[in-house]
Amino acid sequence: MTTAWLHHVSGDAGPAVNDPSSTIERVRLAAGRGQVADAARRFARDRRVLIENVLREEDAARLHAAAASWTRWNLVTRIDSAHRDFNPAGLAALPQDKAAVVQGLIDREARQGFQYLFETYALYDAARAGRLDDPDLGAAFAFVRSPEFLELARTITGRSEIAYADAQLTRFRAGHYLARHDDAVDGKNRVAAYVINLTRGWRADCGGQLQFVDGDGHVERAYTPTFNALAMFEVPTPHAVSPVAPWVDGHRLSITGWLRSGREAGV
Numbered sequence: 435m436t437t438a439w440l441h442h443v444s445g446d447a448g449p450a451v452n453d454p455s456s457t458i459e460r461v462r463l464a465a466g467r468g469q470v471a472d473a474a475r476r477f478a479r480d481r482r483v484l485i486e487n488v489l490r491e492e493d494a495a496r497l498h499a500a501a502a503s504w505t506r507w508n509l510v511t512r513i514d515s516a517h518r519d520f521n522p523a524g525l526a527a528l529p530q531d532k533a534a535v536v537q538g539l540i541d542r543e544a545r546q547g548f549q550y551l552f553e554t555y556a557l558y559d560a561a562r563a564g565r566l567d568d569p570d571l572g573a574a575f576a577f578v579r580s581p582e583f584l585e586l587a588r589t590i591t592g593r594s595e596i597a598y599a600d601a602q603l604t605r606f607r608a609g610h611y612l613a614r615h616d617d618a619v620d621g622k623n624r625v626a627a628y629v630i631n632l633t634r635g636w637r638a639d640c641g642g643q644l645q646f647v648d649g650d651g652h653v654e655r656a657y658t659p660t661f662n663a664l665a666m667f668e669v670p671t672p673h674a675v676s677p678v679a680p681w682v683d684g685h686r687l688s689i690t691g692w693l694r695s696g697r698e699a700g701v
């Protein structure tokens with residue numbers, strides 16, 4: 435069976451240009467010294483931590499609003515053992531028979547091994563290409579790149595070699611998931627992963643939990659998506675995002691990426 439028509443729905447997150455305006459107010463931390471010191475103690479013990487109410491409430495609300503109204507998503511998944519990204523609108527417009535073929539290819543990959551299915555906007559790539567034009571997402575990106583955030587990450591993890599952060603905006607809807615993996619990729623120098631969760635109106639049974647998997651295959655801890663919480667964990671750590679329940683009509687929204695060591699290529 436040929437699926438050449440799949441190329442017609444390949445992703446393109448859009449051509450917008452321009453830098454975010456420097457007049458936009460900065461995103462700032464709300465977490466105080468005591469909270470950060472406590473997080474560092476918990477990270478030293480568990481190699482992961484969750485910090486609630488991490489940003490100023492008004493900043494988290496602003497980032498949530500930007501993410502909730504964002505439209506330029508790529509749907510990312512794997513087909514035939516290779517990463518693929520698609521324009522979600524293109525996929526949604528496929529006739530039923532073709533949509534079923536795509537779903538079959540996605541499901542087959544999940545049965546065979548590693549798989550993911552969710553929507554993303556690559557903040558890091560957009561910024562480096564000079565086309566991160568949304569002021570609030572620009573402020574979010576500036577925040578994860580700021581000395582304030584990098585210092586927070588070094589303090590929590592105890593890893594002074596953290597030099598910079600990359601970032602993406604992600605959206606998980608009903609049926610989306612990210613199978614178990616450990617984030618280690620040769621040459622990327624990932625020291626730790628971070629997830630700034632911006633999800634509102636969620637419960638544990640909605641799925642979309644960040645699960646940490648122990649050596650026996652059990653979930654030893656799961657973080658339910660919540661608003662304005664920062665998860666940070668060491669790389670490598672086996673983890674997954676559990677499937678969002680089929681009846682959920684909300685979105686699991688977050689800004690996520692890795693804290694990396696070494697020199698940043700091309701900067």
Ligand SMILES: O=C(O)CCC(=O)C(=O)O
Pocket residue numbers: 604612617629643644673674675688690
């Ligand atoms: O969104 C999350 O909670 C985790 C995302 C993740 O594991 C990844 O992008 O590798």
Ligand SMILES: [Fe+2]
Pocket residue numbers: 615616617627673
């Ligand atoms: Fe991960």
